[in-house]
Amino acid sequence: MDEKTIHAEGVVLRTIDFGEAHRVVTVYTKEFGKIDANAYGCRRPRSKLAAPTLMFNHISVDLLHGPKVDMIRDAEIITYFPITEDLMRIAYASLFFEIVNQMTPLNQKDEDIFFLLLNALKTFVERNPRVVTAAAACQFIAISGVLLRLDRCVQCGAPVDYDCAVDVLDGGVLCRDCFEHAVNSLPFTLNARALVDDLIAFDWNEQSHINVRAEPLRDVEKILVAHIQSITERPLQSLKFLRRIRSMPASA
Ligand SMILES: [Zn+2]
Secondary structure, eight states, X not given: OOTTEEEEEEEEEEEEEETTTEEEEEEEETTTEEEEEEETTTTSTTOTXXXXXXXXXXEEEEEEEXXXXXXXXXXXXXXXXXXXXXXXXXXXXXXXXXXXXXXXXXXXOOHHXXXXXXXXXXXXXTSOHHHHXXXXXXXXHHHTXXXXXXXXOTTTOOBOXXXXXXXXXXXXXXXXXXXXXXXXXXXXXXXHXXXXXXXXXXXXXXXXXXOOOXXXXXXXXXXXXXXXXXXXXXXXXXXXXXXXXXXXXXXX
């Protein structure tokens, strides 16, 4: 048995084509966290790696651990999720996957993230993809330990039990007094806070009902994007695609 071959179960987080028919496949595995591996020849239609190395697949994979790069020797689809059958689903799933990819280091195992990806994929097919991404992103931020402080003012510690604002660079909510001197704040209402609580508590197996209204959802999304981009210090590319799709007229 080849000692360098490792076996893993994972979710295809990102793919980048290179060369004539190859692809770098980023897989978030249950066993090793996020890994990058080359899948040589996988873009040839007859390649056994062609189907499993596509985005959003839940796969089992045999990897050859090389001195410079890892290589996918074999891969099989465990679960196929029909994400690419719907543009909104593609857009929101891509956004969540980009967030996870940008915010996770290579080779750091976290089973909670693996299961969150899997649960989100399953739910994208069943529920409103916009709400799924909001819930998955909130839970991912909680798992990553970078939640904003939302109950007390991050500057003075005063309790904030009224509609006010969030400063993502400061790391949370601002009271009325501190808000007056803030330069980069976003509106944050009690309704938005209640929605964040519901999204974090959302149970993927029970599929609990969440009462989602447009305005709090928009506020939460703005804060999520600003918060994530302030951590990664780069724009989320999937937002461009999402904005383009959302500006298109609804198809019949
Ligand atoms: Zn304050």
